[in-house]
Amino acid sequence: MRMRFFVAAALLLAAGAAFAADSAQLSVTVKETQILATPSALGTLVGVLAYGDKVTVLDQPASARKGWLKVKSSDGTLQGWVRAGDLTKRVVAMSAGSQAASQTASSGDVAAAGKGFNKEVEAQYSQDQKLDYTWVDIMQGDKEEKKEFKVSPQQVAAFITAGGLNEGGAQ
Amino acid sequence: MKTIPPALPVISLMLILAGCGTLDTLKEAAAGNPSAIAQTVETGKQGVEVGQKVVQANKDFSPEEEYYIGRTVAATILTMYRPWDGPKANEYLNTLGLSLALAAVPPNPYKGYHFLIMDTDDINAFGAPSGFVLVSRGLLRCASSEDEVASILAHEIGHVSLKHGMSAISSARRTDALLAIAKFAASNSGVGMLSDLTASFGGVIGDIVKTMVSSGYSRDQEKQADLEAIRILHDVGYDPQALVRVLTVMKTKLKPDGKAFAKTHPAPDTRISYLKDAIKAQAAMPAASAAQVKSRQMRYLAALQKI
Numbered sequence: 001m002r003m004r005f006f007v008a009a010a011l012l013l014a015a016g017a018a019f020a021a022d023s024a025q026l027s028v029t030v031k032e033t034q035i036l037a038t039p040s041a042l043g044t045l046v047g048v049l050a051y052g053d054k055v056t057v058l059d060q061p062a063s064a065r066k067g068w069l070k071v072k073s074s075d076g077t078l079q080g081w082v083r084a085g086d087l088t089k090r091v092v093a094m095s096a097g098s099q100a101a102s103q104t105a106s107s108g109d110v111a112a113a114g115k116g117f118n119k120e121v122e123a124q125y126s127q128d129q130k131l132d133y134t135w136v137d138i139m140q141g142d143k144e145e146k147k148e149f150k151v152s153p154q155q156v157a158a159f160i161t162a163g164g165l166n167e168g169g170a171q
Numbered sequence: 172m173k174t175i176p177p178a179l180p181v182i183s184l185m186l187i188l189a190g191c192g193t194l195d196t197l198k199e200a201a202a203g204n205p206s207a208i209a210q211t212v213e214t215g216k217q218g219v220e221v222g223q224k225v226v227q228a229n230k231d232f233s234p235e236e237e238y239y240i241g242r243t244v245a246a247t248i249l250t251m252y253r254p255w256d257g258p259k260a261n262e263y264l265n266t267l268g269l270s271l272a273l274a275a276v277p278p279n280p281y282k283g284y285h286f287l288i289m290d291t292d293d294i295n296a297f298g299a300p301s302g303f304v305l306v307s308r309g310l311l312r313c314a315s316s317e318d319e320v321a322s323i324l325a326h327e328i329g330h331v332s333l334k335h336g337m338s339a340i341s342s343a344r345r346t347d348a349l350l351a352i353a354k355f356a357a358s359n360s361g362v363g364m365l366s367d368l369t370a371s372f373g374g375v376i377g378d379i380v381k382t383m384v385s386s387g388y389s390r391d392q393e394k395q396a397d398l399e400a401i402r403i404l405h406d407v408g409y410d411p412q413a414l415v416r417v418l419t420v421m422k423t424k425l426k427p428d429g430k431a432f433a434k435t436h437p438a439p440d441t442r443i444s445y446l447k448d449a450i451k452a453q454a455a456m457p458a459a460s461a462a463q464v465k466s467r468q469m470r471y472l473a474a475l476q477k478i
Contacts (some may be wrong), residue, residue: 029234029278051235051281067273085277092233116352117236117372124369125243125376135254136246139261139287139303148262149285156269162470163317164463165408168273 025074026087028053033086035078039068041153041167046080049073052092055082067168232349234301237337238281241301243376244336245287248297248305248384255288255308263474264288267317268304268324274406276332276399284328288478294421296323297383298330298396300337311478313420314413317467320475321407322400322414329399335392339382344374390437397442398449408459411450418443 028049036043049055055071058079064070069087072079126133137143141150160167232240255261268286272279280302289295292309299305304327314320330336340348348371355364382388388396401411422439436442459467 029281031235031282083279085273085275085279088234088278115356116233117239117348117368117375119239120365121368121372122239122243124365125372126246128369129373131243131246131250133242133246135249135287136242136303139245139254139285140242140282141285146258148258149265149287151262151265151269155266156273159266160270162463163270163408163467164459165270166274166406167270 025054025056026069026071026089027092028055028086029088029090029092030086033082035071035073035080035082037080039063039065039070039081041157043081047073047078049078049082055087065168232337234278234281236352238301240372240375240379241280241299241303241336243372244299244379244383245297245303245305247376247380248299249289251384252289252291252293252295252305252307255290257288257478259474260288260478261286263470264306264320264324267321268328271321271325271403271407272302272328274403275328280331284331286324294424296327298327298336299383300331300334300379302331304328304331308478309424310421311475313417313424314475315420316413317471318404318409318413319417320471321409322404322411322417325400325403325409326396326414328403329396330388330392333392333395333399335388335396336379336383338392339388340375340378344371344378347371348375387436393436394442394445397446401446401450401453405453405456408456411446411453415443415446415450418446 028051030051032048032050034048035046037046038044054074056074058070058072060070067084068081069084070080071082071087122133125131138146139149143149157167159165264286268284272284275284280300282301284302284304286304286306288311289305289307291307293307294309294313296306296310297304304324306323306327310323311320314323351364351368351371355368358364387393397414400414404411404413418439425439
C-alpha cells in the first residue's frame, strides 16, 4: 500500500514537473500579436506583444478553444488570449534596439539579434541585383492604397462564418 | 538570381502537405550545425567566442531571417512572372488563404501568410518561405469552386509550414550563412562584413529559387504537401475531394511534353491515387448547408469567374 502510494506520488510529481516545464515560457515568433480578452478574433484588445517577448501559459479554462492559449506577459501586466501559432517554445532573439530587448535580454542576445539577414542585407542585395520589392511590399499589405492585401482578422472571421467553416479547424 | 533560367514552366502545382520526415530533417540540421560550425571556427581568429554565439543565438535561421529570405525569394519569382493586379480576386484569395492558414501547422510566419496572383497561363504556384504564396491564373482556372481554390492554397500553405523552401538550402550553404551571421554578430562594428553576409544571403536565395523554379521539391515533399492540404481542408470544413478534382482538370490541361513538371512532380494519377486512399481514412464530416454552399459559390464567382 505504502509502496503504491509512493509510486503514485512520484508519478504525480513527475507529471506536475512535466506540466510545469511544458507550460513554462513561450516566445512570440511573429512581428506582433494581440492579447485578447476572449479566445476570438472579435475579442476586446487587451494589449500587443512583440517578436521575442516571453509569455507564461496559464491554466486553460473550460472556455479554451482550439488554437488559442491563455497567457500572461513576462512582466505580469497583460493577461488574455493569444493565437497559439504566434508562440513558440524556441527562444527567439529579440530585434536589436527594441525596448523589450534592452530591458530583458542578455547583452549577448541583443548583440546577436537583428545582425543576421535583415533590412540592410536586403537593401544591399536589392542594389546589387537590381531587384524590385514593390509587389512584395504590396502583397504583405504595406501599401495603403492596396487595401485588398490588408485583410483584417475580423474580415476573416466573417468569411469563415458566412461559409459555414471552422475557425482554426474543427473544435 | 540571373543565373536561373527564366520562367521554366515548372508547372509546379506545388501542392502541399506536412510531414514528419521534413521536420526531423530540420531538427537534425538545427542540432547538427552548431557543433560543426563551432569546430570550424575554433581555429579561426574569433574562435570559441564566435562558435558560442552560433550555438547560443543561431542554431538555425530565426523567424525574422526566414522572413527576409522569403521576401527575396518572392521578389525573384516576380521577375519571372508578373503580378496580376486584380483587387477583388487578390482580396478573395487573401481572405480564403488566411482562413485556411488558421489551421496550418504552427508556428505562424513572422508577418503571417500573404497571397498574390501571377499573371500567366502557366499552371504554377509557389509557397515561398515565411508565407509568401504565389498562384498563377492558369492554375486558378483549373478550379471551379471555392473548395477547389482552397485545395490549391492549402497545398502551398503545406509547403510553407513544413518549411520545404528552407530545406532546399544545401547544408554547406547553411553552415556558411550561419557562420557569416555569427561573425557579423560577434564583431563590434560589422564594417566590411555586410558584403560577406549579402553574398551568403544570395547563395541561400539561389538554392531555394533553383529548387522552387527549376528542379522542384522532392516527390516525397509534394506528397507531404498534398496530405497536409486535405488535412487542412477537412479541419476547416472544405471538401478534401476538391484537390482530386483540381488534379483531374489539371491532367487534361497539362501538355504531355511538359518536361519540367513531369520531371519534378508525381503524375496527377499517382497523386489522385494516394489522395483517394488518404481521404477515405478521414473522419466523416458534416455536410455544409445549402445556404452555406451557395454563399461560397457566390463569392467565388464574384471574385474569380473571370480569372
